[in-house]
Amino acid sequence: MLALQVHAAPEGAKSTANIEGRLELAAGGGQTVEKGEVADGVVYFLPKAGTTPPRPGRFSVDTRSKGFSPAVLAVPVGSTVAFPNSDTILHNVFSRSGSNGFDLGFYGPGQARQHTFGRAGLVLVNCSVHQSMRANILVLATPHYVRPDRNGRFRLEGVPQGPGTLVFWHPRGAPTSLQLDAPGPVPKQRIVATKPPLVAGQHEGH
Missing domain, CATH: 2.60.40.420 (Cupredoxins -  blue copper proteins)
Known part of the structure; x- marks a missing residue:
């Protein structure tokens, strides 16, 4: 799972907060969704004021x-x-x-x-x-991203205070976004699966 590593902010640094919620992957016409497949998604935050460039890996x-x-x-x-x-x-x-x-x-x-x-x-x-x-x-282009768990729950830690855009992405559907005035809990978001899975049956029995 790709989770942001959070370190204590140095004295005088801008305060940070957490964003948490749940992503749902729903089956569109002619599609099926396996249990746990929502974990293939990514949730990322784009602060309106910009952010420190992420460190390549x-x-x-x-x-x-x-x-x-x-x-x-x-x-x-x-x-x-x-x-x-x-x-x-x-x-x-x-x-x-x-x-x-x-x-x-x-x-x-x-x-x-x-x-x-x-x-x-x-x-x-x-x-x-x-x-x-x-x-x-x-x-x-942001260091603020996380993968949801098999139930779609996510917690994005250490994001800067202030407004920004929270983006929900999954390979099987169109991304969706949410404008935030400040970090915090967000309502459940849904992505509709309109494409077949990349690897059929990869989540069976998991």
Whole structure:
């Protein structure tokens, strides 16, 4: 789970607060939603006054059993994501998502290639060898983000006081947002699933 690490603010620093609530993933026409699938979502806060740029990190998405693991990942802008090949076959990981597009070329078992994401936005990742392989990487220009739990509950800690926009995102539906005057508890939000899951059956039995 991608949760913001909170540290005590130094003396004289601006005060912070928490945002907490619940996200619901509802089935749209012709779709079904598995229990716990809401945990693939991301909730992030964009302060109106701006925020300190997030610290880039290093992440990994395995190509395994002709799929991506994890199939959903949220990273701060500037982060580098490695794509190790844990299969016994060739893969070619690529994306055509605008300024974050890339093509890692063909590489074999035990090899890894990586890409650095310099712009915020949603990156749709595929494999040219296996068209069923799909992953979503959400690149964020804010350090204030969190993944909900399997019941949709979330608690975003250490956000700055003041107004801002709280965004709710899930790979299966359109994002929704909420304008806040100040951090605090928020009403339950709903995203309607209008797309099929990235990996069928991945939440069964969990």
